[in-house]
Amino acid sequence: MTTAVETFEALRRRLTGALAVPGEPLYAALTAGFNVAIAATPAAVVEARDAQDVVEAVRFAATTGRAVAVQATGHGLASTLDGAILVHTGRLDECVVHPDGWARVGAGVRWQQVLDAAAPHGLAPLCGSAPAVGVVGYTTGGGLGPVARTYGWASDRVRAIEIVTGDGVPRRVTATEEPDLFWGVRGGKGALGIVTALEFDLVPLPEVYAGALYFAGADAHAVVHRWREWSSALPAEATTSLALLQLPPMPGVPEPLAGKFSVAVRFAWTGSQASGEAVLAPMRAAAEPLIDAVQTIPYAGIGMVHADPVDPMPVVEDTDLLTALPAEAVDALLAVAGPDARSPQVIVELRQLGGALAAEPAQPSALCHRDAAFVLTIIGVPVPPIADALVPHAAAVRAALGPWATGGALPNHGAAAGPERIARSYDAETLTRLIELTERYDPAHVLRAGQVPVRPAA
Template identity: 40%
Template sequence: MWHLSRHCSGKHHFHAIALVTIHEPWGADRVGTSMSSHIEFRKLAAELDGPAFLPGEPGYDAECATYNLLTPLRPAIAVGAATVGDVRAAVRFAGDHKLAVAVRGGGHMQPYTAEGAVLITLDRLADVTVDGGRRTARVTGGARWEEVIDAASKEGLAPMSGSSTTVGAIGYVLGGGQSPIFGRPYGYASDHVTSFDIVTADGVLRTVSAGAEPELFAALRGGKGNFGVVTAMEIELFPVTSVLAGGIYFPGSATGEVLRAWRDWAATLPEQATTSVAVQRLPPVEELPEPLRGAHVVHLRYAYLGPAETGLELLAPMRAAAPALIDTIAEAPYKTAAVLHNDPVGAMPYQDRSLGLAGLPDKALDKLAELLGPGTPIPLTSVELRALGGALDRPPATPDSVPSRGLPFQFFGFAVGGDDLDELGRRLDRLFTAMRPWADPKHRRMLNFLSPEEALDPQSLREVYGAENYDRLLAVKRRFDPNTMFRMNHTLR
């Protein structure tokens, strides 16, 4: 296995920031007034165990660093929370001064803007404690999935981690979370949370579960960061030590054949199997094996949660679909298998788009091959299709807010680069406009794939959640965050 790491530089953009200045309960003019005196800031800093920074101070830029270099964070104050008490103090300070709160969790779980806000970072609060007997893990702050995997594996267990093991576990679960290994067999990662610790807008620390504040518990599982700062969660673990998983890289010249074969094959798979496919333009970096450097490829991803022999038998049609450049599918320890997507790990400038698809008829695949195949006019970094279904369609044991149940396919694309943002955006828009005839009529999409524009636009969110679900979430928002303090990401209005 390897990771694709890109170290790019580019222009920053601020179009997302403009969206958060409209229709706010607290006017933006209050920001300058409330921050005019450093005395109040120094009082807050003295109360904290972790550091706090003002713009221009040493350490501010590092504290505000982001995974997406096109969405820089420029808060009025950055608080590096080292304790739950720090989180509570920062939230109370924001309330006293009528400031918004933005939360940066682990990895690329970041807000899309923090302009004029109190930014709370959770890296110093990161920890994982595993109870092997109960098969649970307590995950705090900005802990990444790789930390959870390491701790769980020592007990012969595994978590429902996502396609990137460097992403923050809590932020991922707040958006539902679709595991490339456990997804179809066991549903969304949020289905397997037993409790959250959350600091709400009043500065109170609450522990919520199916039996304690059940409406807030349901809202958190799919409601993203709308209701407070989640400082900890308890999740279920699974008795898995190894799994059949990996990928096959086909040449881009076989795009049409591989996509059709994958569509037909995915429809036959049992729930123990999870798969996705991506058309990619890989960078010419030494970290990649020679056949993949700078190559146009179709990357099949596959995992089977069961006997490896059975999983390999099921894989046979795809191994025969076209000649492979590289085939990494094999039984491996969960820690190795968990990175089967080979997602990039380094910060980069990128734009992305997503769309839920109701199906993939021949015309849809022909259009994708036309736009993404060899010599085509849209050379995007990665465009992927995830086959959903299985347990991802079934309702959880206790109510939640995940809006994508029943969605057959998640479509997602991203473009890396900072030299010509408008051109990258046009390429993405052209591709996704072309695929809209096959969009899900209920507007369902997986929340963790929403672009900054979509996540900050209340009309887009209402469509994704559906009116009934959205209104139910809004009622919980009004109760726990009546002044919309938490409004920097997937904001309910």
């Protein structure tokens, strides 16, 4: 009987990096994801040391009829990857910031590394709310960050992509070289191949007036309604989100918030502190904040705005896009997720879109839904006694806001796999074009595992 080690021995011999199979210590380390509610069980893991290792893994998968998936930090894990070859890109750690305003990073780099490298030059990458997330997965899914209404989507700042497409060919992709791939990879996540490096523009922003106001649950009605009215008139220098929080009493959670219902208003302002204070004043006056953490900070500390968790944890997520947020929508949201609703969710969040996010990019891409007004994200932690209540309650929240939902979803929010989710992530025209590109660049359909496949399973 052939063992797992023998099955993959031919691939192992062709690698510069390592190969691990179930039962080996490296396998456990490389299959761990951020969401520990999902246990990845690929047939083998390739720890790539260079782009050629990715080529070898993809070609081996094609000749043996296996699927390929990719992971760097594990934040996008959405399925168990049973039987697939998982390409782990965490060792592709090149990170070079050019003082004239752009960066080149390998697929294993996290945003905090770029933030720290760019800071001495007064430059800023368009990272997400959680700087521990990987650059590539975030950017290829669009990239919605704390200053996004000023500067737009991270994917629109990409200038070059190095990728191994599903046919096992390494390619350099720009707006003029392989323009179809340049369109599809920016927004199409991993549907067309495994990205090994990205080059993207930075923005000059050494510091930012940013942070969060935290209010007591008793003030939720006044605060959320004020946020709705206030945000509707914000200029593009402001990016904001609101979160209904039920944070557990655990290390790192401030005492005024631990074990209580609270409301967080996140705010980032790319103008001067004085003008930012004037813009934020109506929210500061909505109620007495429990915590006022809005201040001028180095841009490299942008992660404090959302204060997202950094340690792996089990989560169940859901999401929607909204066309608007009238007063009726706020009332519907508070009825099902407010302080008196007995919601089991840890976070129910609304991020305002618009501003530069609504602009058409200089180079078109597969990123859809630029006309949405808000993104709703629902996050629960599946632990007793609330675990069984999370999914039905998330459905109830979505139903309450259903009259204002677009039916769409952003690829990076509420990580999920399957054709229903793919159909929500792209409009029909974009999905048709992505499928045509996968047929051209992935004829063996090796990229069929995980969150990103756009073609139905064979």
